Amino acid sequence: MSLYFTKDHEWIRVEGDTATVGITDHAQGQLGDIVFAEAPEAGKTLDKGGEAAVVESVKAASDVYAPASGEVVEANPAIADDPSVINTDPEGEGWFFKLRLADPSELDGLMDEAAYRAWVETL
C-alpha cells in the first residue's frame, strides 16, 4: 500500500491497481464546515487533473481533482449522507471514491506523506 498527495490537497491510497481518493486534513480545515459533497458515480472515467468531485462548505464551493486517470469503481455514500464526516475524518471515513488506475506510473510525480506535510507547513 502506498499513499500519495497532490498540491491540490487530495490524497490517494493505492492497493494493487485500485486506489482510494479523498481530501486532506489541511484541505478540510481550510474549507471549514462541509455541508455538501458529491462523488463521481461508479463507471465514470476520470482524467488525471480533471474535475472529479465537488465539495461545498458553508462559505464556498471547491472542486476535487482526480490525482490519476482511471475508472471510478465506487463512490462513498457516507459523504453524501453526512458531509461532516469529511471534516471529522478526512483521510479515513471521509474518502470520496475508489478508482481503477489506468496508468500507475502517473503517481510518480506526486508527493509522499512526509513531503506533503512539510510542504503544507510552508503555506
Next chain:
Amino acid sequence: MADVPDTDLDTLPLDAWHRTRGGRMVPFAGYHMPVQYEGIIAEHRWTRSHAGLFDVSHMGQLLVPLDEAEALEKLLPGDLLAMKDDRPKYSLLLNEAGGILDDLMITRRTDGFYVVVNGATKTGDMAVLEAAGVPFAYLAEQALLALQGPEAVDVIAAHAPGVADLSFMQAGSFDLAGTQAWISRSGYTGEDGVEISLPASAADRIADLLLADERVLPIGLGARDSLRLEAGLPLYGHDLDEQTTPVMADLSFAVNKRRRTDGGFAGAERILVEIDQGAVQKRIGFTVEGRQPVREGARILDSEGNEVGRVTSGGFSPSLEAPIGMGYVATGLAEPGSALTLEQRGKLFRAAVTAMPFVPHRYHRKGKSQ
C-alpha cells in the same frame, strides 16, 4: 478581495484580540477581519441560542449636524425633519437614477445625526456627502461591536444599567463599565441584541469583559453572513447595488410617507413611479431542493428556460439545514411558492420562492413578551 496585498489592508482596533482568540483573518472591506473562530455553523448556532460578539468596527460612523436635516433629505428618503431622538431608522443613500449607493442606520441624537454606513462603501459615501455640501465628522476613533442573540441584552445590561429598558430600534448613551458608550437595540442577525459604539481605546477591555461571560463567544463574518441571510436581510454589494432601486429591493418601507408625497430626494422621480406601479424585478428569497448550496451569480430561469434573474446571496442555512438564497426575478415570478430553476456551473436545481425571513425574527418589541 483575495488579491488585495496584505500591506494595503487596515487593521481593526481589535486585530490582536481576534488573533489571540483564534480568529482566522481574511481581507474584507479593506481590513483584516475574522471570518471564523471555532467554525461557522457552531458560531451561527451559538448566536441563535446564546450571545455572539461581533466586531463590526470596519463600518463607518459619521455625525452630521442637526441643522443639515434638509440637505440630508435630498440624499435619503427618510423623514429626517420629523425624526424622534434616539430612534434609529434604516435608510438608503440614493443616486439620481434611484439606485442604492449604500444602506445605513441613522439616529437623531442631541449632538447630530449619527449615521452608520457599510465598511466597503464608507469612503464613497463620504464623497457623496462632500459633493452635496453636507458637513460631517468621521468618528474614526470609535469602534463598533455587536452583541447578538437571546442572551445578549442580559449580558450587556449587567455592565450597562438601563439597556434592558430599550426596545428594538431604540438607543441611548450609557455608562458601560466606566466607558461612555452609545448603545442601540438593533443588529443584523434577526436576533435580539445591541450594537455598541465605544472609543477604540476601550474596545479591548470591553470585549474582554463581555467575553468573560460564559454566555458569550466571539463570532466571525462567516456566521454574520449566514445569520443575516436566514433573517432575510440584504447585504450591500451583493443584494443591493447602484443598479438596484428601493422598490426592486423590497425596501420601500425606507421611503417615508411624507417623502412619497413630497419627493425631493435623489432618484425620487423613478422611485415614486415604481412605488405606484411596481418595478420590473423584485428581490426574493428561495429555498433549494436537495443539499447543495446555490451561490451568488447563479442564473435564475423560468419554466421555459429563459433567464429571469440572478442569485445575489446563496448559502447553506445552519438553522434549516438546507440551502437558501436571495436573488432578483421578474416581478411576475416573485410570489411565494413560485417554482424556479437555478443554473450553477451547468447544473440545474429546483427551487421555490419563499417568504422571508427564513428564520423568524426575535426582536424585542414593546408590548410583546417574546
